[in-house]
Each structure stands twice: as C-alpha cells, then as structure tokens.
Amino acid sequence: MKAKISILRKLLLVILFLNVQFLLAQTLKNDISQKEYPWAQEEVKQTMKAIVQSVKEGNVEKLIAFHAYGPKFTEFKMGEKRVGSEENEAHERKIFGSVTEIVKFDVNDLKVAIFYDKVANVTFHSNFHLKFGDDSVIVNDQISLLFVKDNTGNWKIVHEHHSPLKNKAINH
Template sequence: MKTILKFAVLNIFALFITACGDVDQSTVSEPEAKSAAQLTSKNGGSVINQEYPEAQAEVLKTFTAIATSITKGAGLGTDSEFMDQLISFHDYDATFTEFNYDFNGNGYLTDSKGNEEHERMLFGEIVKPGGVKQFAALPGTLKIAVYYGNVANLTFISDFVLDTHPLGEITVNNLITLLFVKTKGEWKMVHEHHSPLKILPSTGIKPSNILSDFDPSSASNAQLEVYATFGAIGATIMANSGTGAENMDELISFHAYGPKFTEFNYDAEGNGFLTDSEGNEEHERALFGNYTVEKFAYIENTLNIALYHRNVANVTFISDFEVKGIGTINNLITLLFVKTKGEWKMVHEHHSPLTK
C-alpha cells in the first residue's frame, strides 16, 4: 500500500460526479455465492487476472445508462424521474461509504443519505437543463476490472463539461473510483472515491465526517481476515520503513500485481495520476524505503471493511500517519482487496489528501 506526501485538494465541483452505495452479504443469492466458490476451486484459488468480458460489457452498459439518466435529467429538479433512475443504480443497503470533496475543497466521508442528497441537488438543480455538454473519460484512462464475475472496479479520469448555474460552463477532471457489485442479477454502485486532478489550497470550514460502524468485536470471520491483513501491512511498514527500498519486499507481497491493478495518487507538485503495478511498486519502495513511519493509524471511527460475495473486500479510512521528515498525513484512502489462494491481496488503491 502507498500513501503519498501531505497535499490538499481544491476543486469546487469535485462532487459533480458522485455515485455510491454498499451491499450486505445477505443480499448475495445462493447461486451467485456457489458460482463464486466454483470459480475459486476451478482456478486454484486465484482469479486475479482472469477476464470476464461479458461482465465488463454489462458494467459498461450500466455506466452508460447512468450517464443517460444524468444527461436527460439535468436541471429538471431533484425529484424528476431521471433523478429517481440515477438513484436506482446505487445499492444503499447496509454499510455505505463515499469519499468526496465539498465546495471549499475539503475532503470528507459520507454515507448513503449524503450521497443521495448530493446526487439529486447537483444534477437536478445545480446543472442547467441540457447542461451536460460532455460526459466522457480522458482517452486511455477508463478501465473495468472484474473479480469472480460479480464485483467490478471501474476507474477513469473524467472529462466532463457541465453548464452550471453558479459558474457557467466548466470542465471537470477528477480521478474516479466506482465499485460495482452484481446482486440479484443487477450491477449496482457500492462505493465511490473522487478527487480532483490538480491539487490547490482548500478554503472554508471543514465538514464533519460520518462515523464508521465497523467494530472488530462483531465483525465476520472474513472481515477479521482483512482486518488482520491490514494490520500486517501497517506492521511491516513500521518495522522496515526508512531502511531502504530493497527492504520493502514484504510490503510489496501484499499486492496482486497484474494487468488489472490500478492506483490513483498524486506527485510532489500536486498533480493526480493513474498508474499500474510497476508504478505502484516503484512508489512504495521509494516512499517507505526513504522515510521512517513513526505512526500508522486511522482517524477514529473512519475505518470501514465492506465484504462482497465473500471474496472481495473494500477497505476505506482516513489515515492518521506520522512520517519523519514529512509530518502528519491525513489522506482519504480506498484499498480494494481480493482473496486469492487463501490470502487477501490489494488490487486497487486510491489516495487523496483530506485537506490542507
């Protein structure tokens, strides 16, 4: 896992691209769960790099339908049929998290209620009628990684052009992570993380974060496995950071590198970027090999571990790290884990600063 230097984010329209929800294990049908188990056995416990073209096509079709609802419903009010359609693409059951930014550029953690309010207000009221001039991804950035045929991570850098009431026509370039889960035959958004492509100083009063409900004492066995893996990642960082890039092998072993792996992060100038396995490993070794981590923790009540179809887990938290020579690092962090050959491995990371 990688956390970057302490930066902040400003993009007053960062929340122009929200979509989220969560799904509980109870929503998994028996045939779906059985299918996932059969896939695990068939592939020797690993489906990290297996392709699912039909599922990818279904997710892309769903994403296109989301764009259609937004485009047709822009500026027609918060309760139009198109906004209802947009909300229907979310699964708000059980635990839900969303990372986004307010109009002052401050990051925050919210829940299903907050997400729905933002969705309806933004596209129903703030964007003018006919105001979605372009709903696209920057060329070469859209990727759909499917795991076990029933969980899909859609990542891209947006290239939206919106005509709005407060600012007129604007271009929105954000780093976007959207997690979809197939349950009862439909693909629903279950997590989102948005952060501006360019970091600028934040302003205004910091928003309050929705507190997490995750409690290790009442967690499932699978959640506890992921929790233990997360703890092991922190332990190896604490034990080996600052001792050189060559001593980061254990940290790197917690990743499942391959063609599906993606990471969103920022460089030293505050420019967001999308990278792959090679880039992630290079950054991990450089950062933790050169800097000593004195504290690896999360802000109280911000850690969530959401389990999907028993084999995929989404870990979200706001970091509370102390790094010698850098200081405190508070980042919004999304880590997607997939269980392969009995072990939980990271397949996606999205890091963005809480504030400046």
C-alpha cells in the same frame, strides 16, 4: 360455479403475492450490498494490521507482497492519472524504503465491506507522521484499498485510491 372461480382466482392471487414477497425477501437476503461476511471482515482487518506492521518494521518486501501486481492493478493518487503495477511498486519501494522513522501510523475510521467473501473494499483516514532523515511528512488522506482473495486464501490489494483529507475531518 362463478363463486368457485372467483374464490379460486383470489386464492391464486394470494399465492402469487406470497411467492413474489418470498422471492423479494430472498433477493434482498442474498444482495451483495447487504450481506455481511464477518469472518472475511476479520481476515481483512488482520491483513490490514499485518500491512501496518510491515511498514512499522520497515519491511518493504513484505509490504509489496500484499499487492496483486498484474494487468488489473490500478492506483489513483492525489488527482494524478491512473498508474499500474510497475509505477505503484516503484513508488512503494521509494517511499517506504526511505522512511527513517515512523512517528505515527494511525489508520482511523476503518471500514471493511466484503462482497461475495472474495472482494473487500477497505476505506480509512490516514494519520501518518513519517521522517525521512531530518524531513518530516504528515499524510492525512482518505484511502480506499480494493482487495481480492487469491487462490491461496490471502487477501491482496488490486487497487489503491488516495485523496487529501480536509483538516477538520482528521482524527488525531
């Protein structure tokens, strides 16, 4: 009788161990930091291409439309204090509405990370050479854009972060 109870205990321990292993595997499989969403990554990459194209075309209204301005929108830029929708939109209109020529507008080392197929973190290094009349400006920044997928299925920017990129990391 004791032998049967001992075997039963061992069998229950094995079953418990296997269940824990299965649950752990399922948790890792569904972990938002691990799961890939290739179709959503492609959608966001296409959105990034459309954003770049809107800048190259000088279409400020189209550029602005890629933002989800509202109370949750935030931006950090060059160590300054956080700003919201109104300040970001005014800045985008002022800067991109004043560009007279785009010499180069490269998005280097692009990485798109998708979470729950509704949130995307996009990071890249900018290599932008812009002209404002006779003045030239080169923008080599580390940029992070946080996108959410809206109710119409479009990816919209809800956060921007810009920091200077050290010269030796720039890809020309």
